[in-house]
Amino acid sequence: MTNHNSKTVRSAYDSSKAVKKSQQAPGKRVSESKAKKQAEKTNIIRAAGQFLRDAKTEFKKVKWPTRKELIASTTIVIVLVIIAALYLSLVDFGLMSIINKIVG
Numbered sequence: 257m258t259n260h261n262s263k264t265v266r267s268a269y270d271s272s273k274a275v276k277k278s279q280q281a282p283g284k285r286v287s288e289s290k291a292k293k294q295a296e297k298t299n300i301i302r303a304a305g306q307f308l309r310d311a312k313t314e315f316k317k318v319k320w321p322t323r324k325e326l327i328a329s330t331t332i333v334i335v336l337v338i339i340a341a342l343y344l345s346l347v348d349f350g351l352m353s354i355i356n357k358i359v360g
Contacts, residue, residue, distance in 0.1 A: 321329065
């Protein structure tokens with residue numbers, strides 16, 4: 257009978273060890289995942305910093321237009337937009353007139 261009790265105590269002791277180990281394992285996993293997330297954050301921050309430094313370097317290489325070139329280009333764009341708007345308005349008016357005559 258003593259033998260049976262020692263087995264019961266031993267199995268209870270072993271199961272309590274297993275419970276403790278199972279409780280510890282997720283804790284380790286959590287800390288490992290936290291470490292991975294922290295490493296990813298620092299990598300993202302480093303990558304963002306590198307991107308900004310590279311962008312600054314590229315901006316220095318750009319040949320920016322002079323004020324005169326900028327005004328000329330802007331004027332051309334505005335004139336062409338007005339011409340396109342007038343053309344499309346005329347086409348719309350013409351098609352609307354034709355449809356109104358058909359439908360009547």
